[in-house]
Every structure is written in structure tokens, then in C-alpha cells.
Amino acid sequence: MTKEKYNVAVVGATGAVGTRMLEQLYASKIPYDKVVALASARSVGKKVSFGSAELTVEELTEDSFEDIDIALFSAGGSVSKKFAPYAVKAGAVVVDNTSYFRQNPNVPLVVPEVNAHALDAHNGIIACPNCSTIQMMLPLEAVRRVYGLKRVIVSTYQAIGGAGQQAMLEADRELREVLNDGVKPTDLHADILPCKGDKKHFPIAYNALAQIDVFTDNDYTYEEMKMTHETKKIMEDESIAVSATCVRIPVLIGHSESVYIETEKVAPIDDVKRLIAEFPGTVLQDDVANQVYPQAIEAVGKRETFVGRIRRDLDVENGIHMWVVADNLLKGAAWNSVQIAESLIERDQVHATTEMKFELI
Ligand SMILES: NC(=O)c1ccc[n+]([C@@H]2O[C@H](COP(=O)([O-])OP(=O)(O)OC[C@H]3O[C@@H](n4cnc5c(N)ncnc54)[C@H](OP(=O)(O)O)[C@@H]3O)[C@@H](O)[C@H]2O)c1
Numbered sequence: 001m002t003k004e005k006y007n008v009a010v011v012g013a014t015g016a017v018g019t020r021m022l023e024q025l026y027a028s029k030i031p032y033d034k035v036v037a038l039a040s041a042r043s044v045g046k047k048v049s050f051g052s053a054e055l056t057v058e059e060l061t062e063d064s065f066e067d068i069d070i071a072l073f074s075a076g077g078s079v080s081k082k083f084a085p086y087a088v089k090a091g092a093v094v095v096d097n098t099s100y101f102r103q104n105p106n107v108p109l110v111v112p113e114v115n116a117h118a119l120d121a122h123n124g125i126i127a128c129p130n131c132s133t134i135q136m137m138l139p140l141e142a143v144r145r146v147y148g149l150k151r152v153i154v155s156t157y158q159a160i161g162g163a164g165q166q167a168m169l170e171a172d173r174e175l176r177e178v179l180n181d182g183v184k185p186t187d188l189h190a191d192i193l194p195c196k197g198d199k200k201h202f203p204i205a206y207n208a209l210a211q212i213d214v215f216t217d218n219d220y221t222y223e224e225m226k227m228t229h230e231t232k233k234i235m236e237d238e239s240i241a242v243s244a245t246c247v248r249i250p251v252l253i254g255h256s257e258s259v260y261i262e263t264e265k266v267a268p269i270d271d272v273k274r275l276i277a278e279f280p281g282t283v284l285q286d287d288v289a290n291q292v293y294p295q296a297i298e299a300v301g302k303r304e305t306f307v308g309r310i311r312r313d314l315d316v317e318n319g320i321h322m323w324v325v326a327d328n329l330l331k332g333a334a335w336n337s338v339q340i341a342e343s344l345i346e347r348d349q350v351h352a353t354t355e356m357k358f359e360l361i
């Protein structure tokens with residue numbers, strides 16, 4: 001039943017995404033009463049901004065959710081695995097920004113502009129898709145609803161911020177060492193990128209790394225396979241062919257993507273532009289005569305997804321290319337999560353779950 005005010009917890013409140021979740025929550029339509037900032041024991045007592053106020057960070061424990069209605073999780077998959085079920089047990093609805101529950105059949109995977117209806121079948125946990133998937137969903141859905149979608153081939157140019165706060169600090173240090181101390185990029189030392197979980201680490205300064213997350217058995221990375229699996233789940237269509245190549249580049253915030261699609265029916269390019277311009281959450285920036293196209297630096301701090309360079313493939317009649325840019329920390333994570341919470345309230349879906357479908361460990 002709709003309440004007048006909601007108690008909200010943000011898990012991972014000191015992180016790159018968590019700090020933005022607090023910012024987006026403050027600016028949202030959600031009528032909140034209490035907002036709780038949770039992180040690891042390392043951060044207890046630290047202050048985080050919430051509008052003009054400050055919240056004191058508390059340690060995440062199994063008992064953190066007693067009077068919480070909505071819990072936004074962004075502290076890594078292992079934290080969600082352990083603690084999200086406790087939040088559900090306490091009666092909260094969880095919006096999880098990590099990859100842990102995304103492919104669980106009991107968990108809707110939601111981009112509100114595309115499939116908000118999936119929220120109505122939630123069992124206490126809703127997953128927010130991967131940042132690189134979310135921004136691609138908007139223009140694709142705009143076109144798919146009218147012309148159908150057979151195939152997607154995407155190459156990403158992803159910002160360092162997608163790998164968290166420590167990766168951004170590492171990149172900053174590397175760039176300073178090259179610019180201020182004259183260190184050759186090949187002599188730089190790296191500890192984090194391309195990803196914490198792999199054996200080797202490479203500098204990102206003056207570089208492009210064709211690896212985001214670890215490799216899977218089929219030689220694609222997990223990040224690439226996330227784009228494949230998540231697209232099919234969100235669009236509820238296993239037949240859409242999706243192949244991705246995910247690349248990290250030395251941009252701090254703002255993911256860019258070169259997206260090639262094949263539609264079922266041939267789509268006139270002017271109509272594709274119109275559909276994308278009219279789709280909620282997207283902004284068309286497509287005027288090549290005046291050099292207008294989306295740029296990562298312009299997308300930072302914005303909730304929208306920017307789309308341009310829309311053009312027909314030179315050889316394939318139903319093939320279309322486009323360039324898609326968004327703030328990975330906002331639409332790719334914090335805003336999409338808060339937007340899910342807004343949608344849950346609008347659809348009267350903030351309620352305790354009656355049948356527990358997640359294991360308490
Ligand atoms: N960055 C992006 O663009 C993006 C986009 C989509 C999804 N995600 C996902 O969002 C999650 C967070 O990413 P991020 O970039 O914000 O990472 P981050 O900057 O490294 O922040 C991690 C947060 O998790 C907290 N945390 C870590 N271990 C914890 C524990 N055992 N108990 C409680 N809190 C703990 C940290 O608290 P302390 O400060 O106390 O360590 C911090 O608040 C990841 O799962 C990531 O894959 C990120």
C-alpha cells in the first residue's frame with residue numbers, strides 16, 4: 001500500500017555509485033523519511049553528503065534493515081549475495097546495482113523506460129542492469145517497438161569510473177606521473193585495471209584496454225556476456241543476437257558505444273531519428289553538418305542517454321549504426337536504481353514479500 005514517506009537505505013554509500021545514489025535520491029520524487037548510509041566497518045563514522053546535509057556512515061550488518069522500506073545496494077556482488085536476502089526478510093524491497101542477481105529468474109532486470117511492467121512481479125529484489133547495457137537499451141527499444149530487432153553488434157568505449165573509485169585514483173596517479181615526471185606509459189605500475197580479479201594489471205594512461213572484467217570460456221569477457229544476456233532478458237526475447245567488445249579508455253566518467261543493429265523491417269533513417277528523439281530518457285544529438293554528436297564530457301552529470309551519428313549501413317539494407325553516450329554512474333547505475341525505486345512507488349509495489357525466494361547465508 002502506498003505510504004506517505006519511505007525509509008531508504010543506501011548500501012555502499014561511500015562508493016562511486018553510492019555517493020551518486022544519495023545525490024539522485026535527494027533530487028528524486030521519492031518522499032523519504034529516514035535515509036541511512038551503510039558501508040563497511042572501514043567507513044563507520046565517515047560523513048557523506050545528502051543534499052546540504054551530511055549523513056554519518058553506519059556499518060552494514062544483518063540487522064541494518066529493520067524499519068527500511070527501500071534498500072539500494074551498490075557494494076559489490078558478494079555484499080548483495082549475503083545481505084540483500086536479509087533486507088528482503090526484514091520487509092524491504094531491494095534495488096540491486098551489482099551483477100549478482102541479474103540472471104536469477106525470480107529477479108526482474110529493469111530499465112524503467114523499457115520494461116517497468118516487470119516490476120509488478122518482483123519477489124523483493126529488483127536488479128539494475130550493467131551500465132553498458134542500460135544506455136544501449138533506450139535507443140534500441142525505441143526502434144524495436146516499430147521495426148523489430150534481429151541483431152546487435154556493439155563496441156564500447158568505457159570510462160574508468162565504471163571500475164570504481166580506486167580505479168579513478170589509479171588513473172589520476174598514472175596521468176600525473178606521465179605529465180609531471182616524464183614516466184613512459186609502458187613503465188607505469190598498475191594494481192587495479194583492467195580488473196581487480198585478474199592476474200595481470202596494465203596502465204590505462206594513454207592506453208585502451210580490450211578487457212573489462214575477466215575472460216569467460218568462450219573468449220568473451222563477463223562484461224561482454226552481460227551485455228548479451230541482459231539485453232535478451234530485458235527485451236524478453238532470446239532470439240535477438242547480441243555480440244559485444246568492451247574496451248576501457250582513459251575517460252573518467254561517461255561510457256560511449258558504437259552500436260550496429262539489424263532491424264526486422266527496413267527502417268527509414270529519419271524515422272529512426274524521430275523515434276529515438278521521442279523516446280523517454282533519450283536525447284537526439286545528430287547534426288553532422290554542424291558537428292553535433294554525443295560526447296562523454298557533455299553527458300557527465302546528466303540523467304539522459306544521448307544518441308547521434310545515426311546512419312544506414314553501407315551494404316546492409318536493414319543495418320543501422322549509432323553512437324550512444326551516457327553518464328555510467330547516473331543512468332548506468334545510480335539514477336537507474338533510484339528511478340526503479342520511483343517506479344516501484346508509482347506502481348504501488350513497495351511491499352514486503354510474502355514468499356521468501358532467496359537464501360539466507
Ligand atoms: N561504477 C559504475 O559505473 C557502476 C555501474 C554499474 C554497476 N556498478 C556496480 O556497483 C557496485 C559498486 O561500484 P562502485 O563503482 O561504486 O565501487 P566503489 O567505488 O569501489 O565503492 C564500493 C562501495 O562498497 C562498499 N563496500 C565494500 N565492501 C563492503 C562490505 N563488505 N560491506 C559493506 N560495504 C562494502 C564500500 O564501502 P567502504 O568505503 O567502507 O569500503 C563502498 O561504499 C559494484 O558491484 C559495481 O559492479 C558500478
